[in-house]
Amino acid sequence: MRKYLARRAVFALVTLLGVSLTVFVILRILPGDPLVAILGVEGHARMTPADRVRIMADLGFSDPLPVQYARWLVDIGAGRLGRSFFRGDTVADLIARRGPITAEIAFLALFVSWLVGLPVGILSAFKPNSLPDGAARAISVLFIAIPGFWLGMLIVLALLFWFGYKAPIIIVQVWENPWQNLQIVLGPAVVLGLAQGAYIARMSRSCLLEVISEDFVRTARAKGLKEWLVVMRHALPNALLPVITISGVLLGFVLGGSVAVEQAFGVPGLGRAMVTAVIERDIIVVQNLVLLYAVIFVGVNVLVDLSYAWLDPRIRYS
Amino acid sequence: MAVRTAEPPAAVVSEAAPRASVLTELARFSRRNTLAALGGAVGLFTIFVALAAPLLAPYDPLKADFRAMNKPPNAQHVLGTDQVGRDTLSRVIYGARTSLFVAFSAVILGTTVGSLWGVACGYLRGRFDLVSQRVMEIMQSFPDLILAMAISMAIGTGLSAVIFAIAITRIPFGGRVIRSVALSVREMPYVEAGRASGASALRVMTFHVLPQCVAPYLVLATTHLGVAIVIEAALGFLGVGVPPPTPTWGNMLADSITALVPPWWLAFYPGLAITVTVLAFNLLGDGIRDTLDPRLSPAFLRMMTGGRRT
Numbered sequence: 287m288r289k290y291l292a293r294r295a296v297f298a299l300v301t302l303l304g305v306s307l308t309v310f311v312i313l314r315i316l317p318g319d320p321l322v323a324i325l326g327v328e329g330h331a332r333m334t335p336a337d338r339v340r341i342m343a344d345l346g347f348s349d350p351l352p353v354q355y356a357r358w359l360v361d362i363g364a365g366r367l368g369r370s371f372f373r374g375d376t377v378a379d380l381i382a383r384r385g386p387i388t389a390e391i392a393f394l395a396l397f398v399s400w401l402v403g404l405p406v407g408i409l410s411a412f413k414p415n416s417l418p419d420g421a422a423r424a425i426s427v428l429f430i431a432i433p434g435f436w437l438g439m440l441i442v443l444a445l446l447f448w449f450g451y452k453a454p455i456i457i458v459q460v461w462e463n464p465w466q467n468l469q470i471v472l473g474p475a476v477v478l479g480l481a482q483g484a485y486i487a488r489m490s491r492s493c494l495l496e497v498i499s500e501d502f503v504r505t506a507r508a509k510g511l512k513e514w515l516v517v518m519r520h521a522l523p524n525a526l527l528p529v530i531t532i533s534g535v536l537l538g539f540v541l542g543g544s545v546a547v548e549q550a551f552g553v554p555g556l557g558r559a560m561v562t563a564v565i566e567r568d569i570i571v572v573q574n575l576v577l578l579y580a581v582i583f584v585g586v587n588v589l590v591d592l593s594y595a596w597l598d599p600r601i602r603y604s
Numbered sequence: 605m606a607v608r609t610a611e612p613p614a615a616v617v618s619e620a621a622p623r624a625s626v627l628t629e630l631a632r633f634s635r636r637n638t639l640a641a642l643g644g645a646v647g648l649f650t651i652f653v654a655l656a657a658p659l660l661a662p663y664d665p666l667k668a669d670f671r672a673m674n675k676p677p678n679a680q681h682v683l684g685t686d687q688v689g690r691d692t693l694s695r696v697i698y699g700a701r702t703s704l705f706v707a708f709s710a711v712i713l714g715t716t717v718g719s720l721w722g723v724a725c726g727y728l729r730g731r732f733d734l735v736s737q738r739v740m741e742i743m744q745s746f747p748d749l750i751l752a753m754a755i756s757m758a759i760g761t762g763l764s765a766v767i768f769a770i771a772i773t774r775i776p777f778g779g780r781v782i783r784s785v786a787l788s789v790r791e792m793p794y795v796e797a798g799r800a801s802g803a804s805a806l807r808v809m810t811f812h813v814l815p816q817c818v819a820p821y822l823v824l825a826t827t828h829l830g831v832a833i834v835i836e837a838a839l840g841f842l843g844v845g846v847p848p849p850t851p852t853w854g855n856m857l858a859d860s861i862t863a864l865v866p867p868w869w870l871a872f873y874p875g876l877a878i879t880v881t882v883l884a885f886n887l888l889g890d891g892i893r894d895t896l897d898p899r900l901s902p903a904f905l906r907m908m909t910g911g912r913r914t
Contacts, residue, residue, distance in 0.1 A: 300738065301738070301742055301745055302745075304739070304741075304742035305742055308743075308746075309754070312758050313754060313757075313758055427886065428879075428883065431830065431882040431883035432879050433834050433838065433878055433879065433882070435857070436871075436878065436879070439860075439861060439866075439871050439875070440871065440872070440875070443871055447868070538746075538747045538748070539747070541747040541750065542747030542750050543749065545749055545838075545842065546749065546838040549841065550861070561753075561842050561843070564753050564844050565842075567757065572757065576746070576751075579746065579747055579750045580746050580750075583747060
C-alpha cells in the first residue's frame with residue numbers, strides 16, 4: 287500500500303507541475319502581450335510607452351518567461367498568490383472569503399447526488415425494464431441534458447414570482463449565520479446534485495446489474511436469502527467501487543458547473559469570482575484560480591484512487 | 605482513395621447481416637432504438653431550423669422594435685419580445701445556427717485531432733505514448749468549463765476562439781478512447797500482415813488501423829455534441845462566449861437575467877431549446893453506441909472509471 291501511495295503521489299506531482307505549466311502557457315504566452323490581454327487592444331493603444339513599461343515591470347511581466355514561471359511557482363509555495371489588478375484585494379483573501387461557499391456547495395451536491403442517485407439506481411436494478419425502472423431512466427436522461435444554470439434560473443424565477451422569495455446575495459459564512467448560509471448554498475447544491483445524481487443512478491444501476499449476474503450472487507440466492515438482503519449485503523458493496531470513482535470524475539462537472547450555476551443563483555462563490563476575473567481580464571486572479579480548480583480536481587482524483595485501492599486489494603498489489 | 609477505405613468498417617460492424625440498403629438499415633435501427641431514432645429526428649429538425657433560419661424566422665433577430673418591448677407571448681410575437689423589442693422566436697431560431705455551428709465545429713475539430721493522436725499513441729506505443737498519456741491527463745485535470753473560459757479569454761472572445769476553446773477540451777476524450785481501440789487493432793493478424801509486407805508505420809496506421817476507428821469516432825462525436833452545446837451555452841451565459849448582438853441560446857439567457865424582474869419567456873425558451881437539442885443528441889449518441897459498437901460501451905466506462913491507471 288505504501289509503495290502504491292508513493293507512486294500515486296509522484297504521478298500527481300508530475301501532473302500538477304504540467305498543470306501549472308499549462309496554465310502559464312495559456313494565460314501568459316498565448317495572448318502574446320499580457321497588457322493587451324488585461325486592457326484589450328484599444329486600452330493598450332491608449333497608453334504611453336512609458337506607462338506600459340512601468341506597469342509591465344510592476345507586474346513582473348518584463349522578466350524572461352522562464353524566470354516568471356519559476357517565480358510564480360516559488361510564490362505559490364510561499365502562499366503569495368498576488369493581487370487583483372483592478373480591485374486591490376489579494377487572491378488569497380478572495381479564496382478565503384469565497385472558497386468556503388463553493389466548497390459547501392460541492393459537498394452538499396455530492397451528498398444530494400448519493401442521497402437521490404443511489405436509491406434510484408438500486409430500485410432500477412431490482413426490477414430492470416419495469417415501469418419504475420423506465421421512469422427512473424427517463425428522468426435521469428432528462429436531468430443529464432438539462433443545463434444546471436438554466437434549471438437554476440427557473441428555480442430563482444419561480445421562487446420570486448410565486449413566493450416573492452429571494453435568497454440573500456451577500457457572503458454569509460456558515461459559522462456566522464447557518465440559516466442564511468443554507469439559503470445561499472442550497473439552491474446550487476440541489477441543482478448540481480440532481481444532475482450528478484442522474485449519473486450516479488445510471489452507474490449504480492448498470493454496475494449492480496453486472497454484479498447480480500455473478501456466481502456468488504446466485505449462491506447467496508440459492509441458500510435462500512431474501513432478495514433485498516442479497517442485493518444490499520452481497521451485490522451492492524461490490525457494485526459501489528465504480529460509483530465512488532465516478533463521483534471523483536463528477537467533481538469536475540461540479541467545479542465547472544458551479545461557475546455557471548452560481549451565476550444563475552447570484553451566489554457569491556469562487557465561481558462568480560472566476561467569471562468576474564475572466565470578464566475583467568484580471569490575469570493574475572484567473573491564473574491562480576484556474577490552478578486552484580485544477581489542484582482540487584487532481585487532489586480529489588488521487589483521493590478517489592486511494593480509496594479505490596483501499597477497497598479493492600487487487601489494484602494495490604498489481 | 606481515402607474515401608474508399610472509409611467504407612469497410614460499416615461492413616465489419618454488420619458482418620453477419622447481408623448488405624442491406626441504407627434505408628432498410630435505418631428502418632431496422634429505428635425499430636430497435638425508438639428513442640434514438642426520435643433523438644435523431646429532433647436533431648435533424650434542429651439542424652434544418654439552423655440552416656433555414658432566414659426562411660423560418662418571422663422577424664430580423666437583430667432588429668429592435670421600441671413599440672413592442674418586453675411583450676409576453678402574443679399573436680404577433682409567438683414567444684414574446686426582449687427588453688429592446690427583438691422577437692424571441694427569431695432569436696431562438698438564429699441561436700440554433702450559432703450554437704450548432706460552434707458545437708459541430710468544436711466536436712469535429714477536437715475529436716478528429718484527439719482520434720489521430722490516439723491512433724498514433726496506440727499504434728506506436730513506447731515513449732511517445734507515455735508522454736502523450738501524461739499530456740492528455742494534464743488536459744483532463746481541468747474542469748471543462750474552466751479550461752474553456754481560460755482559453756477563450758487568452759485568445760479573445762469570438763466565434764473561432766470559442767470553437768477552439770471547446771475543441772481543446774474534447775481532445776483527450778477522443779485520444780483515450782481511440783487509443784484503446786488502436787491498441788487492440790494493432791495486434792490483429794491483418795495489421796501484422798501489413799507490417800510484415802513492409803508497409804511503413806504511417807501507411808499501416810492510415811490504411812489498416814484508422815478505418816477501424818471510424819465507428820468509435822462517430823459514437824464519440826455524437827456523444828460529445830451535447831456536452832459541446834452545453835459548454836457553448838454556459839460560456840455565452842457567463843458573458844465570455846460568442847459576443848452579442850449575435851444571438852446564441854447562452855447569451856439570450858444572460859440577457860434575460862439582467863432585468864430586475866426577468867421576463868419568464870426570455871428565461872424559458874432559449875433554455876428549452878438547449879435542453880431539447882442536448883437531449884436529442886444524447887439519445888441519438890446512446891443509440892448509435894449500442895448499435896454500432898457495443899464493445900465501446902464498457903471501454904468507455906472503464907475509461908471513465910479506472911482508465912487513469914493504465
